Amino acid sequence: MIHQTKLEKQAIEIKDGSVTTPNGFLAGGLHCGIKRKRLDLGWIYSEVPATAAAVYTTNQFQAAPLLVTKESINTTGKIQGVIVNSGIANACTGEEGYKNAQLMRKKFADHIGIDEHLVVVSSTGLIGEQLPMDKLDKGINQIDHLIDEANAFEKAILTTDTKEKRACVQLDIDGKTVTIAGCAKGSGMIHPNMATMLGFVTTDANVSEDALNLTLKQAINQTFNMITVDGDTSTNDMVLILANGLAGNDELNQHHSDWDYFVSGVKQVCESLAKQIARDGEGATKLIEVTVTGCKTNGDAAKVAKSIVGSSLVKTAIFGEDPNWGRIVAAIGYSGVQLNSTAIDVFIGQYQVVKGGLPVTYSEGIIRSYLKENKDIQIFANLYDGDSQATAWGCDLTYDYVKINAMYRT
Known part of the structure; x- marks a missing residue:
């Protein structure tokens, strides 16, 4: 925004x-x-x-x-x-x-x-x-x-x-x-x-x-x-x-x-x-928007947001309409930003899947429906370590991406 x-x-x-x-x-x-x-x-x-x-x-x-x-x-x-x-x-x-x-x-x-x-x-x-x-x-x-x-x-x-x-x-x-x-x-x-x-x-x-x-x-x-x-x-x-x-x-x-x-x-x-x-990424079917809040600096927030949206596993999960929050948490963890893993919340759309670094009870069917019915998918993460935030954008990774790039010269 x-x-x-x-x-x-x-x-x-x-x-x-x-x-x-x-x-x-x-x-x-x-x-x-x-x-x-x-x-x-x-x-x-x-x-x-x-x-x-x-x-x-x-x-x-x-x-x-x-x-x-x-x-x-x-x-x-x-x-x-x-x-x-x-x-x-x-x-x-x-x-x-x-x-x-x-x-x-x-x-x-x-x-x-x-x-x-x-x-x-x-x-x-x-x-x-x-x-x-x-x-x-x-x-x-x-x-x-x-x-x-x-x-x-x-x-x-x-x-x-x-x-x-x-x-x-x-x-x-x-x-x-x-x-x-x-x-x-x-x-x-x-x-x-x-x-x-x-x-x-x-x-x-x-x-x-x-x-x-x-x-x-x-x-x-x-x-x-x-x-x-x-x-x-x-x-x-x-x-x-x-x-x-x-x-x-x-x-x-x-x-x-x-x-x-x-x-x-x-x-x-x-x-x-x-x-x-x-949104027009090669073979893409969905736009992914990741907003990360609660960071010490805007640079830290940007690193985490780009780590999530750039993860091939997150991208394929979105394509497969699979609410695999573990991939999101993993991308946060290897972003290179120092964080407290016990103080992190994660949402897929409006649905919370992680609180304080631990899974919460949620309806997998409802989140699957959210991923299936929407072309614009939002992911939110709060690190509770400051007042800075950032947003990054990407797309899902599909079969067509491989086909397009495998045949690019032909």
Whole structure:
């Protein structure tokens, strides 16, 4: 749940909003031939250079597009265009892959008439294959940056995803309507500290560069870094935020009276996208939400929550609709957090299964019915050792996950 310090000023969710709902943004997607039929090339364009911030995968094999994107953002802190391909990740591709990412950036920049350091590049898909630059060149030349087809962009960035993921909210700041929107891809190789996911957030807010960096990092720590599907962290993961200032509000920073309000809006968008990724985990049938309270620090609470939601045994129990609380307790115990095992309560949904570290009498049939009848499963744990808490999200582990990943290249 997003904490908002100004209860009288809640962000308004825009159900049909997209990355082009904020003023001055356009987006689109097309098929350039990397994939057999599906859209595989997407772009975002801002009418004016936007203040930019990004967070990248912690995997030490960072793909070439991330290196090029860092170059662009570090040059001026401003970005006006985003070019993304799916199907091939351009990871572990050496010097040729790096030059191809640079060339992809330059071709898109030249095509839409902006400096190449105002463009970021992103790729997702198979690792170890070179990009088909002839197909990308042909695709880029078909781009019309004056159109608005946000849904085509959302489709173009997908790999094993079963659906597009989008979120949008609006805030009232300085008497101006500020919009924050985002879309993402991610379904497998999802683990805390970024994953095989791409996230793109746009806003027409006027925000200082330092403040935008701080906002994104805080939001990601509480959202994207709190999801897991299968424990794997990929090579291409990135979340990017662009703020073009066209809403006309006074510059937002930590001293602005609506700073916390804006931060909560960014977190709301990121949390929605993170939960959509977890819900769309490869082969998943259920979203699992784990909330841990009573910890000494937020970091401890996050460790325990991620330990539970990342446990293969917990995930398979949820898939099997089996109220096996022993697996939850075991995951708490090996989380690495010091705790008093005789002072722990555990609930599956509203039903308590452990009190003071010991089992309580409960109806297994009722809990099985809860697990069977609900697509969103909640687990609660209280360690009674402090006032800090955290929430993590994941999904069940199914037969289809193995099938999808066993045949990914074929």
